[in-house]
Amino acid sequence: MPLYLSAWADTHDVVQVQDEEPDQITDIARRLGAPVCGDVEVALDAGPLDLAYVFGPHDRMLDTCLALVERGVPFVVEKPGGLGPGDVESVRDAASAAGVAATVPLVQRGGPVDRALSMAGAPTYQRASFVAGPPERYREAGCSWMLQPARSGGGCLVNLGPHFVDLFLQRSGARQVELVAANLSASLHGAGVEDHATLVLAGDDGSEAIIEVGYAFPASPIKRYCSYTSVGSRGYVDVGTSGQVAFTRASDGASESSLIDVDSDPLYDVFVRRVADTWEDGFTGLPTLGDLGDTMNLIWAAYERSSISSGEVSLG
Numbered sequence: 001m002p003l004y005l006s007a008w009a010d011t012h013d014v015v016q017v018q019d020e021e022p023d024q025i026t027d028i029a030r031r032l033g034a035p036v037c038g039d040v041e042v043a044l045d046a047g048p049l050d051l052a053y054v055f056g057p058h059d060r061m062l063d064t065c066l067a068l069v070e071r072g073v074p075f076v077v078e079k080p081g082g083l084g085p086g087d088v089e090s091v092r093d094a095a096s097a098a099g100v101a102a103t104v105p106l107v108q109r110g111g112p113v114d115r116a117l118s119m120a121g122a123p124t125y126q127r128a129s130f131v132a133g134p135p136e137r138y139r140e141a142g143c144s145w146m147l148q149p150a151r152s153g154g155g156c157l158v159n160l161g162p163h164f165v166d167l168f169l170q171r172s173g174a175r176q177v178e179l180v181a182a183n184l185s186a187s188l189h190g191a192g193v194e195d196h197a198t199l200v201l202a203g204d205d206g207s208e209a210i211i212e213v214g215y216a217f218p219a220s221p222i223k224r225y226c227s228y229t230s231v232g233s234r235g236y237v238d239v240g241t242s243g244q245v246a247f248t249r250a251s252d253g254a255s256e257s258s259l260i261d262v263d264s265d266p267l268y269d270v271f272v273r274r275v276a277d278t279w280e281d282g283f284t285g286l287p288t289l290g291d292l293g294d295t296m297n298l299i300w301a302a303y304e305r306s307s308i309s310s311g312e313v314s315l316g
Contacts, residue, residue, distance in 0.1 A: 001028055001055060003265055007272035008032060018043035020056070020128035024142035040064050049073050051279050057145045058153050065102070069094045069205050074101040074279055075230025079099040080163040081289070083153045104292045106266035108163040109170060112260040113228055116245045118255070121232030124171040124207050128164035131214040132156070132227045134165055134190040147192045155193025157184060157299055160213040163264075165201070165295045166287070168211075171230075173290035182302035186218065188216050199302055226262055 008014055009032060017029040022038040027035045037043040039059070044052075044067055054064050054077040062082045068075045069091070081088040081104070095102050108114055117126065135155065138146040145151040152158065170179060181200035189195045196214040217224050227238040235250040243262045248255045271286075278284050 004270035007269040011276035025220040065091040101282040101287040117230040121234035157197035183232040
């Protein structure tokens, strides 16, 4: 939530902040000038709402989203949107039937990394590596439920992976993309959820994506490691963790370089401002619940087919 605060304060009139552990959010609510509530139903019944953000524990997302649909309130829901494919499908179908708009903060879409990778054209082969800090940071942030599989549904894959699966799906020319390999591990921290995951996706056009995510970077001001490559009909793009971009054109082999900001944190501010501009028009141009479903189906398939080595993880 802290990544959203500045933009919320600038663009939204926040009338209620709810959390099942109200003491965890008093500072956030104070900064937004809003009251704190511990119960979802009480918060939703407190007054007419134009918009809601659903960022609670993943095991509560289904009920919260359905309650918003019942009240006709447009909403933003964080990935994964629930604990399995059935949750997202239920919310998507209910929202569609009721004509309630919803969107998802898949914030890498349209961001600097996405734009850089697009220089190569539709990806034939793409690779994304995004390794964030250790799982202990969730306890320190008051979100210990993120490390409880029954509440979160998973670890780094369910949390970080959707951004990069979505990027491939949005740029791919394939009609169908399937999961062909997955490996999940909790060997580094044994924190209760996986701290490293690798997926291999394949499109029916011969395209391929390799996605690596993790909670394996040390606690550090640097925050994370990330790098990306993509090759398509226009050429080859390489994006380094420092933001250095190298694009080599297929037409003549010439290369050009540039520098971008690969920090994903500022993208949440951009997303909130787009929500503020589009909520009355059904979040035009922003990710949909259908997009979330397509993305999460591939990720949940990885949990279903993968045993997680070491640690105390039991998922799928």
